Structure formats: structure tokens, C-alpha cells
Amino acid sequence: xxxxxxxxxxxxxxxxxxxxxxxxxxxLAQTAPAGQxxxxxxxxxxxxxxxxxxxxxxVEARLAAAPAAPAPSQAAKPAPQPELSATGDSTSLxxxxxxxxxxxxxxxxxxxxxxxxxxxxNLLRPFDPTxxxxxxxxxxxxxERAADPSQGRRWGVRLDLMFGQATESLSGNPTNxxxxxxxxNIFQAYxxxxxxxxxxxxxxxxxxxxxxxxxxxxAKDQIDYTRSxxxxxxxxxxxGFRTSYKLSDKVxxxxxxxxxxxxxxxxxGFKSNDLLLSASLSKSFTWTANYYFGQExxxxxxxxxxxxxxxxPTQPGLSIQxxxxxxxxxxxxxxxxxxxxxxxxxxxxxxxxxxxxxLYANSYPTHLLGGAGYVKYQFxxxxxxxxxxEYLSDRGGYLSGATQALxxxxxxxxxxxxxxxxxxWEFRRDYSNQLFFLTHAPGILSxxxxxxxxxxxxxxxGKQGAW
Numbered sequence: 001x002x003x004x005x006x007x008x009x010x011x012x013x014x015x016x017x018x019x020x021x022x023x024x025x026x027x028l029a030q031t032a033p034a035g036q037x038x039x040x041x042x043x044x045x046x047x048x049x050x051x052x053x054x055x056x057x058x059v060e061a062r063l064a065a066a067p068a069a070p071a072p073s074q075a076a077k078p079a080p081q082p083e084l085s086a087t088g089d090s091t092s093l094x095x096x097x098x099x100x101x102x103x104x105x106x107x108x109x110x111x112x113x114x115x116x117x118x119x120x121x122n123l124l125r126p127f128d129p130t131x132x133x134x135x136x137x138x139x140x141x142x143x144e145r146a147a148d149p150s151q152g153r154r155w156g157v158r159l160d161l162m163f164g165q166a167t168e169s170l171s172g173n174p175t176n177x178x179x180x181x182x183x184x185n186i187f188q189a190y191x192x193x194x195x196x197x198x199x200x201x202x203x204x205x206x207x208x209x210x211x212x213x214x215x216x217x218x219a220k221d222q223i224d225y226t227r228s229x230x231x232x233x234x235x236x237x238x239x240g241f242r243t244s245y246k247l248s249d250k251v252x253x254x255x256x257x258x259x260x261x262x263x264x265x266x267x268x269g270f271k272s273n274d275l276l277l278s279a280s281l282s283k284s285f286t287w288t289a290n291y292y293f294g295q296e297x298x299x300x301x302x303x304x305x306x307x308x309x310x311x312x313p314t315q316p317g318l319s320i321q322x323x324x325x326x327x328x329x330x331x332x333x334x335x336x337x338x339x340x341x342x343x344x345x346x347x348x349x350x351x352x353x354x355x356x357x358x359l360y361a362n363s364y365p366t367h368l369l370g371g372a373g374y375v376k377y378q379f380x381x382x383x384x385x386x387x388x389x390e391y392l393s394d395r396g397g398y399l400s401g402a403t404q405a406l407x408x409x410x411x412x413x414x415x416x417x418x419x420x421x422x423x424x425w426e427f428r429r430d431y432s433n434q435l436f437f438l439t440h441a442p443g444i445l446s447x448x449x450x451x452x453x454x455x456x457x458x459x460x461x462g463k464q465g466a467w
Contacts (some may be wrong), residue, residue: 021045099153100145103461107138107164107219111453113360115446117438124400124430126169126232127217128225129209131451139163140218142188142461147192149200160188170217172223173418176262178302183207183264187237189215196244204242207264211254212234212290214372215336223349223374223386224412225424225455230353230370232398234335235261235292240271251279260294261331261339269325270295284342290335297327297359329358349374355398366396386412404434424455 056253060351113131119132147156175224190206213234240258259266272294303319337351370392410428
């Protein structure tokens, strides 16, 4: 019973009670002395009083059975608010976009190369190629509505937009793409559907980050800021299908059918494959292994970049001039890495890679063999110190264009004054057994290059955790 109805009923009871008392007084005043019979009028008044008493008793019984009125603080509950993340940001959009997260990242750095190289160019650094320059490396926005079968949603979509210097390595490099312009600012863009087969068959289609190699493309989640030599040698992204299935609670198998290495538009029409196995062997130890194979030589001469409309009604930049003889060699990559959290503060990572590539089936191959080791110690929640060492044998110049043995050692200090802001200080030494690195004088090369770096990163949004 609502509060207004309850108040009205109580008023009716009070009025009825007052009426009964008044009538009773009138009857008593008019009742004949003992032994004298009541008149007809007096009997009618008494009958009326009894009827009113019965009705009053019935109303009181109904009120006693009704639930108590809620307290004012419970009568009108406010609408539920969006769940908040650790940084105070909404983890999901409301309404029709519920379950959608939006995240932003800003990444910039200043780096100094002690060789003072010509053109201020750091060699073998795809993500930090410039020296002695304030650099905007990445401005990224990630929009995602992940698939969630538990909520009745088997499909999902993810879009990563990226701007800044890193786009030149990820999608703006003409050596990677026949046409760079249509995809320059897209790092990832894929849709997901989870088919109800067994534990769930997850299928992605679109462009997604490569799982070949340990390091990723967003610096905020990396142990070191600058990327390893192996990262530069391995693919950054793929375009095609990615299918994953959990074989058990600990093991997941993945198969990718893609255009190739860093190819939004296929170089040659030959589809490449990657077979991946990842395992969580314990709460503190994970292991991943990849085997990639494909044909990576172009079968068309790249079209010259021009603002003029094409001669035929088609899109500009598409080539119809074949390469002869057509490259038919294969590229194969074996990659494995593990992560071991030895304690809540100490973690280790190991990575090993082998690449063999031929331009033609009967060509002499280029070989790349390398390994990297990482260690990180989290002294306090806001400060960590990390190091990396790697060795890479580049026979035939698969990465560097020259046969040489490359090494690098890096030490990185990370300070995070607040959630959403991070500072990284880094010193790195690259060195070779050959004269390779640039110096201040054109044509004069050095066997090493030493760099010091300060990076600043900001991010906010609902996803939190690895991007």
C-alpha cells in the first residue's frame, strides 16, 4: 500500500472512531433507566453503532496485514552508475553502447645519440629513429566492444587508430605496403565472432597485431621503452583471419591465414600461415611458440605515388606491371618466448628466433638467429628497474642489409607518479663486429651507438591493463 493511501485510511479510522464516541454518548444520554424498555429510535442507534464497530475492526485488520511503508531513503533508489576503473574513468559506455570501452594514449620522447649521427638518425630503431629531437611517437585511440558469450554477445569489434612517428613503421612504410595512404592511421581493426563449438571457437577477421615476438607496439606495457633488434626483424601486424581454440584451461591453439608480413594488400596473392601454441604452465609461468611460413616477394612493380587520377576507372596506386621472373621463394620464422614471475616483484622473460628467407626458390637464403633476455624488478608500486640483453646473427643482411653480429644492452627505469602517467629513463648500447653505425661525418662509420632517452606517457580510459 502506498504512503498516500495509508494516510487516507488512517484518517478514515480516526473519523469513524470519533463518530462512534459521539453516537455512544448520545445513546447513553438518551437510554432509559434500568428496567425500562428501549424505544425504537434507541434500538436503531445501537444497531448503527454495532455496524460501524464491525466495519472499523475490518479496516484495522487490513491495515495490520499490509507491509510497512518503505523508509524515505529506500522509496526512490537512484539509477545505477557506470562501473569505475582505478583511475576513476567509466569502464563502459551507457545505453546502446554498453560494454564498449574507449582508451587514449599519448607517447612522446627525447633521445640523444652520442655518435651525433648525420641526419640525427638512430639506425635499427623502427620506433625511436630520431636523435636530439622532441618527438611525438604515438597518439592512439582504442575503441572496443569485446565479445562476451556470458552476456549473450558472441560478436565483438576493435579499432585502434594511431597517429605520430610510429605510423611510419607500422603502416606508412612503402617497403611494407604497396599503398600506404588508405591504412596509414589504422593499427588494428578487426571483428570477432565466437562460434558455440566446444569451449568456443574464436574467429577474428581484419588487421591485428602480430603475435610473433614478445614485445608489442604500445610502450606503456613494455619492459623497456626502445624495442629490441628482434622486434625490428619480426612482423608488426597481419591482415586476414585469426582462429583460436582453447584445448584446455591452460593451452590455446591459434591458426592465422594472412596476406603476409606487414601486408594490408597482398604482395603476390600467396596466403601465409602462422601456427601458434600458448600455454599457462602455472600461475607464474607462460610459454608461447610460433611457426610462420609464407611467400614474401612482390610479383608486381610498385606503382609510382601520384595525385593524378588513374588512367582506368579504378583506385590510384594499384599496379598491373608484373615482376619477371616472379619471386617464388619462401620465408619461415620460428619464434618462442616465455614469461616467468619469480615473485611479486621479480620477473624474467626469454625469447629466441630463427628466420630463413629466399627471394627465389633456388636463391641463397638469408639467415637470422637471435635471442633476448629480460629482467625486471618492481621495487615499489611506483618504481621499477629493468634490463635487456640480446644477440643477433644477421647472415645475409635480413635485418640490417649486411652480414654482421649485432648485440645490444639496455637499462630502463620506470616511474609512475599516478595511474595514467609514466616516465621512463633509458640508456642503451648497440654494437656490432662490423663498422655499421652512423657518426657525425658522412661516410665514417662506427661499430657502436650509445643513446640516452626520456619518455613520457599518458593514458586514460576504461580498459586498464595491457592494450
